Amino acid sequence: MSNEKEKQGVSRRDFLKTTGIATGTLIGGGIIGGLVGYNANKGSGKNEKTGETQQGQNHEINVGLQHFKTMKSFNILSQATERILPEDDLGPGAIGLGVPYFIDNQLAGAYGMNAKEYMQGPFEDGAVTQGYQSRLTRAQIFDQGIAKLEEEAQSRFKKGFEELEPDQMDEILTAFQKGEVKMEAVTSMFFFTLLRQATLEGAYSDPIYNGNRNMEGWKMKGFPGHQYSYAKDIESKEFIEYKPQSISSMTHK
Amino acid sequence: MATTLDKVDVLTVGVGWTGGIVAAECAKSGLKVRGLERGEARGTEDYSMVHDEFRYAIRYELFQNLSRETITFRNNRQMNALPMRMMGSFLLGEGLGGAGTHWNGQNWRFLPYDFEIKSQTEKKYGKDKIGKDFLLQDWGITYDELEPYFTKFEYTAGISGEDTNPFWGKRSKPFPTPPMKKTPILEKFEKATTNLGYHPFMMPSANLSEPYENPDGSTIAACQYCGFCERFGCEYGAKSSAEITVVPTALETGNYDIRYHSNVVEVLKKGNKVTGVRFYDTVTGEEFIQPADVVVLTSYVLNNAKLLMVSNIGEQYDPDTGRGTLGKNYCYQILPGATGFFDDEQFNTYMGAGALGMTIDDFNGDSFDHSKLDFIHGASLSLTQPGLRPIAFNPVPPDTPAWGAEFKKASVHYYTRALSIGGQGASMPYKENYMSLDSTYKDAYGVPLLRLTYNFTDQDRALHKYLSERSAEIMKEMGANTIAPANPLTDYDIVPYQTTHNTGGTVMGNDPAISVVNTWLQHWDAENLFVVGAGNFAHNSGYNPTGTVGALAYRCAEGIIKYSKTGGSLV
């Protein structure tokens, strides 16, 4: 049973009133620090000239490619992610959610460069239970994987991956998932695992990362994003639908 | 050339719960204490952008940077150990507060049975219950002896709970704060387990039910059930951790300081005493010697063992001969459970707190008869409401594809319609499961990585199967339409996250032939060296470790204070 009216989460002011944390008895530090920072930054996020807000309507000029060099690679990636999370009556699929941009942008940064992973050799394949042992970074794995998707499409169907029918794409993706496609210094199974995981990340991470466009991923699932407190509602027997909020609300508003 | 710093009375390597507790107690007693922490200073004010699943829970914002140091792993001695290149099975802490910054706060005392597991098991089930390849041993201390320290830790942390569990040890004092709120999800579990004749109770929690001031004067705020708890720091200061309790307590004495960005690489030993440690400043790259009268290793299970190994202190365990104690009895946690899918009910699963849950201990420890079972011990079975987040939580009934249209439909639908019962299952020490130094791979300072040799055993598999069956029965009683018991245990896999409940390797006991430290956590081979953490556990119980780790840290601190007056062995 869902609570008919969409619920607005606890506002900062309500929060301070109801929790007693700010009244000086027990400060604990953080909420005060957090809220002060939040107050100090009152810019509306609205573009003075166009009146458009930064999130939503004006999305297109704020996203672009940081890693892929050709639209072709990007389109292959896009189609593959859309097969993993397709559009349906519940809501947008990976493309509509901006997932391909999210992945592209991630590949250009610490994730793509394996900045926080142990990358010293010697490299050996190892057992499945020993996990990632490739000498390649994630960016290299995606580049190679996408080239291999295209190669598979050409050899199986004599067409580019982008032009395939959905079930033909699925056939190829399934072959990757099962590790049946030969790749260099990494298995196709591992590439598929990365691709699937990155697709979910792009669909459901905070919109500040350029996926989950307009919080549509969260809206499908009923996840409210960043809310201050559920203390008042945690005992509710009703299912509650909050208006979702991005963590960017801490910096703009 | 290393620069030698001024000597301090007590030095801790790492500043998480254990380092913080030792620092607070020793500094209060007048000793000059320094903490060397390789991570950064941080506190509640740094957690205001924390409601970001991707950054904190998926990209591991607060955890150890593996590019500098990791461990190597193999399932058995026949395999080549390879580095854990990406974080997976467990999430190592780094920075002030250590892993305690981003824990759930499920806070347990191990059972009286745990501390005497060998003698009690033999008495009740005979000498050969699980076979001699399992290195069961008593801990050299009883629950009753440890009880005051459990209480002390719980009062420092302000633990919220209710003393209604018939199976756990006697408590000398009530919980410092009442249990957390009982939500409809928990009530469902309570009703089902009560119907089945079990004994549900609210899980003891370090996410506090109400504001609390601890005996040292630190304040902890009330939990807001924000749903960003495990893997996140608490932006309200409502989750007990070292940086909001024992660390400020220690600093207020004026007898304590912390040097950050200080990576310890060696404990220096001369004769039967240690003289200090050698470390690198991770910012400048400079090498330093920090002399100390007492050195305390509080750098978590893995690095405590590693530092002893690279410093040649104690004898490395050898599985061929059974000789040596360092690295032996490495255990983990066995995770039985069941997920239930509800077609007609929707739950506020996105709300919650790390330690919001109800538990039964009817199948934990020796609270049920094992004579006809092929395993010992068991698991606490809990239904928690930790706040489920959308990247990590995509539950689908068995036989649903892992991607595509059907996956999307099911994972979106069941995100708020699936509940899980999870067990923290006990893990018994096995002669082939141990820690040693890797011979190939090195950390950023050229020091060998720690090597884990670990696999699940038949004992683990039997325990897991039995407890997963019990979990599925409870789920059925809760009215789930589809029930998926946990997949049978096969081989230990370092990839998926399981728990950060690594234990053993620097085991405590009253016999130096089978333990690394005595029951004051004082090293048998160096009287001014103390080693504290879950590494002291001779096996892992059917609970999360930190309540017991906290108790051991308080006992260790008392030992250090005593030692600093009398010298010599404390036993």
Ligand SMILES: Cc1cc2nc3c(=O)[nH]c(=O)nc-3n(C[C@H](O)[C@H](O)[C@H](O)COP(=O)(O)OP(=O)(O)OC[C@H]3O[C@@H](n4cnc5c(N)ncnc54)[C@H](O)[C@@H]3O)c2cc1C
């Ligand atoms: C996600 C997560 C959830 C958890 N949930 C629970 C729970 O609900 N209940 C429970 O009981 N337990 C839980 N735990 C486990 C709990 O966090 C740990 O048991 C506890 O924090 C360990 O404290 P410690 O002081 O032994 O080590 P840590 O907190 O890990 O502190 C060790 C410190 O030493 C530093 N260090 C390491 N090596 C060096 C070196 N060479 N030089 C200098 N400094 C060094 C590290 O940077 C770190 O800060 C959880 C852990 C994780 C990761």
Ligand code: SF4
């Ligand atoms: S759930 Fe409670 S204790 Fe955990 S981070 Fe949120 S407010 Fe803090």
